[in-house]
Amino acid sequence: MTSNAPAPDPQARALLDEPPLGLRERKKRRTREAIRREAYRLFREQGYDATTIEQIAEAAEVSPSTFFRYFPTKEDVVLTDEYDPVIERLIRESPADRTFIETLRSAVIGPLKVLMETEREEMVTRMQLLVSVPALQARSAQQQTEGWRLLADLYAERTGRSRADRHLRYAAAAVGGALNEAMLAWAEAGCVGSPSEVMEDALDFLESALSGY
Structure with missing residues (x-):
């Protein structure tokens, strides 16, 4: 098939790589990304059902209450x-x-x-x-x-x-x-x-x- 879709354009890349956020929002985003990164690692290693919110929070070095501020449920991580x-x-x-x-x-x-x-x-x-x-x-x-x-x-x-x-x-x-x-x-x-x-x-x-x- 001949591709009709454009290559990733500069606007899309800039929006994805450098979101226009203030310092506080950047910190919140880093925390959210850390939680998701550790959750995915644990899901790969031990399975989705076997992974608890407490384990994810510990791996991301946050409290369970902090986890819930970013993700209301474990499903929302995905x-x-x-x-x-x-x-x-x-x-x-x-x-x-x-x-x-x-x-x-x-x-x-x-x-x-x-x-x-x-x-x-x-x-x-x-x-x-x-x-x-x-x-x-x-x-x-x-x-x-x-x-x-x-x-x-x-x-x-x-x-x-x-x-x-x-x-x-x-x-x-x-x-x-x-x-x-x-x-x-x-x-x-x-x-x-x-x-x-x-x-x-x-x-x-x-x-x-x-x-x-």
């Missing part, structure tokens, strides 16, 4: 990240003449390539957990629905379409579902190669059907 606001911003700033698919190619695939260069091990761990832990699968399904609606709302905001446009919501659900299935297929195949390739393939598959969006 299911949340710092990059959703980046993707939202890139969608909002995407040129108005881009189609829905073109917008997502830039706002999702570009940053994903950056993440796979800088945080591949954590990305692989996260996806392996999502295909193997039932509790994470249940929460992830709920998040997917919320994500599809957010995609539709963001695109409606950028293009002036109505948020009540049923066809736009269909398109967002189709694209969101396809991208999720692409990531799951990549994980189930052993996380070999780049997930951006299977996500591009999913977008290629849908592009002609959603050409009006």
Whole structure:
């Protein structure tokens, strides 16, 4: 397949590598990243179910109460990240003449390539957990629905379409579902190669059907 997605652009890389945060926010982010890093290490070493919040907190050198300030549950360590606001911003700033698919190619695939260069091990761990832990699968399904609606709302905001446009919501659900299935297929195949390739393939598959969006 010939890739249509852009390489990671300077804007996406800058947003991921150097978030515009003050000193306090940078410290909070470092703490959050330390908790997640140690949690993923423990998940790899002893399994998700066998790893306790107390063990994660001790490994990250924080108290359990500090853990809960950053992550309400153990599931949230896997299911949340710092990059959703980046993707939202890139969608909002995407040129108005881009189609829905073109917008997502830039706002999702570009940053994903950056993440796979800088945080591949954590990305692989996260996806392996999502295909193997039932509790994470249940929460992830709920998040997917919320994500599809957010995609539709963001695109409606950028293009002036109505948020009540049923066809736009269909398109967002189709694209969101396809991208999720692409990531799951990549994980189930052993996380070999780049997930951006299977996500591009999913977008290629849908592009002609959603050409009006």
